[in-house]
Amino acid sequence: DIQMTQSPSSLSASVGDRVTITCQASQDIKNYLNWYQQKPGKAPRLLIYDASNLESGVPSRFSGSGSGTHFTFTITSLQPEDFATYYCQQYDVLPPYTFGQGTKLDIK
Amino acid sequence: VYLVESGGGVVQPGKSLRLSCAASGFTFSSYSLNWVRQAPGRGLEWLALISFDGSDEFYADSVKGRFTISRDNSKNTLFLQLNSLRIEDTAVYYCAREGITVAVGAFDVWGHGTVVTVSS
Numbered sequence: 001d002i003q004m005t006q007s008p009s010s011l012s013a014s015v016g017d018r019v020t021i022t023c024q025a026s027q028d029i030k031n032y033l034n035w036y037q038q039k040p041g042k043a044p045r046l047l048i049y050d051a052s053n054l055e056s057g058v059p060s061r062f063s064g065s066g067s068g069t070h071f072t073f074t075i076t077s078l079q080p081e082d083f084a085t086y087y088c089q090q091y092d093v094l095p096p097y098t099f100g101q102g103t104k105l106d107i108k
Numbered sequence: 109v110y111l112v113e114s115g116g117g118v119v120q121p122g123k124s125l126r127l128s129c130a131a132s133g134f135t136f137s138s139y140s141l142n143w144v145r146q147a148p149g150r151g152l153e154w155l156a157l158i159s160f161d162g163s164d165e166f167y168a169d170s171v172k173g174r175f176t177i178s179r180d181n182s183k184n185t186l187f188l189q190l191n192s193l194r195i196e197d198t199a200v201y202y203c204a205r206e207g208i209t210v211a212v213g214a215f216d217v218w219g220h221g222t223v224v225t226v227s228s
Contacts, residue, residue, distance in 0.1 A: 034214040038152075042220075043221055046215060049211040087152055091212075096167075
């Protein structure tokens with residue numbers, strides 16, 4: 001099975017900051033990589049699909065890049081509502097699908 | 109577009125439970141569907157996928173042979189049968205729709221989750 005290594009596991013930042021999260025796949029997954037945001041007590045929300053495509057309705061301060069085994073997720077100019085936990089997820093050709101361990105982003 | 113889970117509860121180890129996920133607002137029979145869980149204080153774990161017509165099923169190793177995913181396209185409902193439950197199956201269980209044509213392999217619609225607690 002494909003393993004996803006996400007880093008950092010936690011991150012402190014301030015409103016207005018730029019933050020970057022990385023995800024490393026254990027094998028080539030082309031661009032089959034998605035990013036989610038989850039707030040406490042809520043279901044996850046899809047932000048980025050296929051490594052770099054912004055889901056409808058998601059603000060443009062969110063972006064993703066990468067292919068193969070190395071991926072990055074960036075939030076430019078953090079807003080108060082962005083403090084949450086973020087997950088990457090690979091889907092390759094067939095399941096099993098796997099998530100990264102998550103990155104908890106909190107206020108410095 | 110909605111997914112609403114139900115069927116969670118408190119159950120003893122070794123017992124069974126059946127979760128349901130009722131869909132509305134989209135053409136249910138056109139979409140593959142998944143179950144994802146989250147143990148308390150932990151990350152997301154993908155569990156199972158069923159194809160749009162129910163002809164294909166896939167499972168995580170952690171639940172293979174114990175959990176069964178199914179669907180009733182006539183009732184717009186997804187199911188997860190949980191057998192031989194273990195303490196470590198305690199989690200919030202989410203159903204999630206997988207995108208088609210766009211965002212294939214991405215979970216673009218999620219339910220609110222249903223809580224399963226396995227305890228003696």
